[in-house]
Amino acid sequence: MAKPKKTPRPKAQTPKGFADYFGKDVTERTAMLQQIAGVYHRYGFDPLESSAVETVEALGKFLPDVDRPNEGVFAWQEEDGDWLALRYDMTAPLARVYAQHRNDLPNPYRRYTMGPVWRNEKPGPGRFRQFYQCDADTVGTASMAADAEICAMLSDTLEAVGIPRGDYVIRINNRKVLNGVMEVAGLAGDDKEAERGIVLRAIDKLDRLGPEGVRALLGEGRKDESGDFTKGAGLGDAQADVVMGFMEAKRDTGGATVARLRDLVDGSDIGTKGVDELEEIAALLSASGYGPDRIEIDPSVVRGLGYYTGPVYEAELTFDVQNDKGQTVQFGSVAGGGRYDDLVKRFTGQEVPATGVSIGVDRLLAALCATGRTGDEPDGPVVVTVMDRDRMADYQAMVAELREAGIRAEVYLGNPKNFGNQLKYADKRGSPVAIIEGGDEKERGVVQIKDLVLGAKIAETATHEEWKDRPSQFEVPRDQMLAKVLEILGK
Template structure:
């Protein structure tokens, strides 16, 4: 009789395109989200938490990864035949929420939301299938003031989380201007929708592919470093020249850029309307004190999603970092958005103007870490070690006293037999302090306090005179424990 096959153990590994986040990763993200939320709240936006699951019909077909049609979302079919999917961004769910509850919401409706989104895309280095977004949108206003406000708020937000002025720029364009350019180039009309989509995605890749790569995608297509070939838009040289001229329209001043754009779209009503909107946004931002050192007009900004109908904007960090091969490069985009006046119309049948921005939380966190603005001072909890198992109630009293004073603290709950292991645990937790008390200390009503921060410094620089006479462990009366811990932490 054959032996029954053993069921193989499951592999303990994260699925491709996903990641696990520990300790400081989560606390740093939460701190940043709080800072962003405070700016959004100050601008008058209300919080909204919508469902992570939407019907596929409600999400629509606006995914940026159109090379994988109908595979861009994580979806499943219900018993009743309906298809549901995890949200791929925060904007499509907002359109559904507004259409569903519009009679109960103020008009305009200003909301912000934070949370994970999921995209069933091909994973790669730095490209995950689950990531956090932080959005703010105004629904129900056609005023360019709403777009200008979003850009001003984005500028304030970047500075609030620690990006210095001069280390970022918010770039603004208008999809209507690009539509005017494509009209002049002869690729307007419903029969040219596929070509326009390729053109939009090609321009959106300018930073990554450069002018030569974009030009190839406007024509027959290009082969990437892996040998994969991407079909192009099939434009002839004259048409491609018009599009490339649009991308090269940025001048030294906003006024000069606008003048050049007006030349490029001459004869196109939609293009000229887009230029006028850019002028209005620039004037409003200038009135608020947001100059070109923070926000500028840049025709190269397109945004990949197909639902944008007017102004589009992107926040780029301009400082240099090193890539995985040690080469310097600009950090790049961390946020983007724009006006999408047709999205709610899918539900209501009536045009509802809307505009908004989305911050890539993980990208922004990576930027802050790369510049040392977070992550360097993240200490773990104070650890109360256990020398006498029969005194657990006393140890619990100590940790409660620390916690009530607002100090992060814990009692060691591992095997206390080997005291060295307790200190190794504290080191692994990046603990700033260890509290030590055994039978002798309890008898004398004292505790030993081990300053692990100072101890680490002494270990690194033990030969320096400056550390002599500064013990990293000392005894204090039990009644003074809290005050001494606070002194060290505030140190």
């Protein structure tokens, strides 16, 4: 009789396109999200936490580079036949939430939300299938003041988390202007929808592919470094010239850029309306003190998602970093958004204007780390060592006292036989202080308190003689333990 085949052990590895985040990463992200939430709150936005799962129908087909509703998302079919999917962004779920609860919400409704989103896309360096977004949106007003406010708030947010003025720029464009350019280039009409989609996605890749790469996608297509071929829009040279002229319309001043855009969309009503909206937003921002040193008009901004209908904006970090190949490059985009006046209409049948922005939390945090602008390594807990297993209650009483005073603390729960291993554990945890109470200390009513931070510095820099003058371990009465720990942590 053949032996039953053993079930192979599962591989302990993170799935492709996903990542594990440990203490410091999570702590820094949480701190940054709190800073962002503080700015959003100051602007009058309320928090919202919606479901991570939506129906595929509710999410809609808006992701770039996809042809089917459930392509690009993680979707599954329920027993009743319905398709569900993990959200791919925070905006499509907001449209569903607003349509469902609009009678109970203020109008306009201003909300912010934070959390993970999922995209079933090809992973690559710095490109994950799960990532954090932090959004703010205003639903229920067509006023360009809402778009101007979003851009101003985004500027304030970047500065609040540690990106100084001069190291970022927020670029604004308008999809209506681009629609006007498409009209002038002969790409209007329902029969040209596929070509327009390819053009939009091509322009959105300008910073990554450069003008030559975009031009290739406007034509027959482009093969990337891996050999994968992306089909192009199939435009003729004259049509491509019009689109490229739009992308290169930026001038030294906002006024000159607007004038050039007016020339490009001459004869298109939708294009002219888009230029008028850009002028209005620029005037509102200028009146609030947000000049071109922070926010500027730039026709190259498109945004890849298909639901944008008007102004679109993107925050770009302009300082240099080293990429994976060791090349010096600008960090690039960390946030973007725009106006999506038709998204809620899918549910209600009535047009509901809306605009918002989404911050790529992981990219922004990576930018702060790349420039050393994140906080120092957070302190680990105070570790109470275990010298006698039978006195665990005494040690638990110590950590309870420390915790009540707001100090992070824990009892060592490993094998206490080797005291050296306990100190190694404290070192690995980044502990600032270790507390020691053996049988002798218990009889005398004292504890030993070890300043692990000072001890490590002395071990690195001081001679043996200097140890005598700079003690890193103190013996204090048990009832003075808390005061001494507070003193050491205060230093």
